[in-house]
Amino acid sequence: MPNYRTYWDEEIETMPRKKLEKIESAKLKQQLAYVYAKSPFYKKKFDEAGVILGQIRSVTDLPKLPFTTKDELRQTQAKLGGLGGHQCAPMRKIIRIQGTSGTTGKPLFIGLTRRDANLWKDLFARHGWTGGLRPDDVMINPADFGLFIAGLSESVGAEHLGMTVIPLPLVSSGMQKLLDIMLEFRPTVMFSTPSATMFLEKVVREMLHMEPMEIGFKKGFLSGETLTDEDRRHIEATWGITARNFYGMADVAADMAAECDEAAGMHFCAQAAVIAELIDPASLQPIELSDGAEGEIVFTTIDREATPVVRYRIRDVVRIEAGACPCGRTSFRFRVIGRTDDMLKVKGVNVFPAAVKEVISSFAPGTTGEMRIVLKKPGPAVGENLHIKVEHGHGLSEAELEELKDTLTRTIREKLVFRPVIELVPPDTFPKSEYKIEYFENLF
Numbered sequence: 001m002p003n004y005r006t007y008w009d010e011e012i013e014t015m016p017r018k019k020l021e022k023i024e025s026a027k028l029k030q031q032l033a034y035v036y037a038k039s040p041f042y043k044k045k046f047d048e049a050g051v052i053l054g055q056i057r058s059v060t061d062l063p064k065l066p067f068t069t070k071d072e073l074r075q076t077q078a079k080l081g082g083l084g085g086h087q088c089a090p091m092r093k094i095i096r097i098q099g100t101s102g103t104t105g106k107p108l109f110i111g112l113t114r115r116d117a118n119l120w121k122d123l124f125a126r127h128g129w130t131g132g133l134r135p136d137d138v139m140i141n142p143a144d145f146g147l148f149i150a151g152l153s154e155s156v157g158a159e160h161l162g163m164t165v166i167p168l169p170l171v172s173s174g175m176q177k178l179l180d181i182m183l184e185f186r187p188t189v190m191f192s193t194p195s196a197t198m199f200l201e202k203v204v205r206e207m208l209h210m211e212p213m214e215i216g217f218k219k220g221f222l223s224g225e226t227l228t229d230e231d232r233r234h235i236e237a238t239w240g241i242t243a244r245n246f247y248g249m250a251d252v253a254a255d256m257a258a259e260c261d262e263a264a265g266m267h268f269c270a271q272a273a274v275i276a277e278l279i280d281p282a283s284l285q286p287i288e289l290s291d292g293a294e295g296e297i298v299f300t301t302i303d304r305e306a307t308p309v310v311r312y313r314i315r316d317v318v319r320i321e322a323g324a325c326p327c328g329r330t331s332f333r334f335r336v337i338g339r340t341d342d343m344l345k346v347k348g349v350n351v352f353p354a355a356v357k358e359v360i361s362s363f364a365p366g367t368t369g370e371m372r373i374v375l376k377k378p379g380p381a382v383g384e385n386l387h388i389k390v391e392h393g394h395g396l397s398e399a400e401l402e403e404l405k406d407t408l409t410r411t412i413r414e415k416l417v418f419r420p421v422i423e424l425v426p427p428d429t430f431p432k433s434e435y436k437i438e439y440f441e442n443l444f
Contacts, residue, residue, distance in 0.1 A: 007129065009327075013271070024271070028056070030302075031302045037406070038306075041073075041084065042310060045066055051065060062277055062311060065293060077108065083109055083111050098110055100145050110195045110306070113306050116305050119304075120254050121156055121157050123253055124161065128158065130259075131245075131258035133259070138164040141191055179208055188216070190221065191223075193223065197235050198369075200212070213240030220235060220239070226354055230369065234361075242257060246258045250335060251314065255270075256299075264321060264325065266323070268331040268332055272301045278318070296318075298314075338355060339353060346386050351386065353439035355416055367404070369391075370429070370430045374443065375442050377444050378442075389415060391429055
């Protein structure tokens, strides 16, 4: 095996916080001046908020700026068409238009100039290297190559790192072709959401009559969802891989964070390109990025030409790990614990479905890890005990099922501070997701 270097960009990845803050402060001032001059959307927003750009001197002044939401950007695109009022670069400079997945509404279009696209490729390489991807790896990319960034953007980023990429969109190739190519080339990297690995596990057994680890994957490039500890153990044992969680989004940067070999939270890898803040999702007040802090993460691009965003609320609630990491990287680490979009308020208690699923998954093999929260009306307020359907494991007796139900109820009450109504259902009641986790069964 080649003796690869430790970091993709050692200087930026190990830079002391104070030195990085000076670089980011200078780039922030330049980006804000550019945005104010080029974007009618942001000029109006800043003027209405009484922003004086001369008073924004460093990253510590970010709270003086207004937030931006996805709905606002959708509205300006609906009103003006195309990329909307936050487009800053002329179309002749924009070489690619992509979009969000649209899982929480109409897709949001984003543009990339050549400089933007080159930066994204480097950010992929930085976060990919952090997560253990190397030039001798081979990866099939089964994502849709339409607007979705997981297709084209992740493929060209992986090529930039030096990997061999086989573009094979499942939506057009079909499952049999995907399996045929897997057997032909024996890729080393599994590129998937954590939940889709469960779906693929079943497919491999049913269609190839093989155990998943016989395919020969070595590494899990798992993104799009939080990788829980229980899911990591299951995926690694089933596929014989080292599973790592990766993070990014079209609205800000396709690739921004990844777990290193320590697997103790995802390192923020977009230094000098994106600034991250933490806020209280209720009061919107800043929270220090200190060890153990929890809050909503907010992003500001500081090196984006086509469609920059300022204090952009993406609704992910995270827990920060800020202590020194043995890998030598100096960025903070974080773990996504839920989304404010999904959050329910059960008799005054904030409940994140991802946290509920993590508890349920921890009881495997007594549970399959699959569950649905049954809602009789739209959230977030739920005025009664939360009804949760849980798939139990195979071969449990009536007595074991009753004990599992009681234990789940007690554990959720102790860990998440609400009392659920658990309904156990047989294995394979819920369809396995080919993409992202489905948390809810809506009766309204």
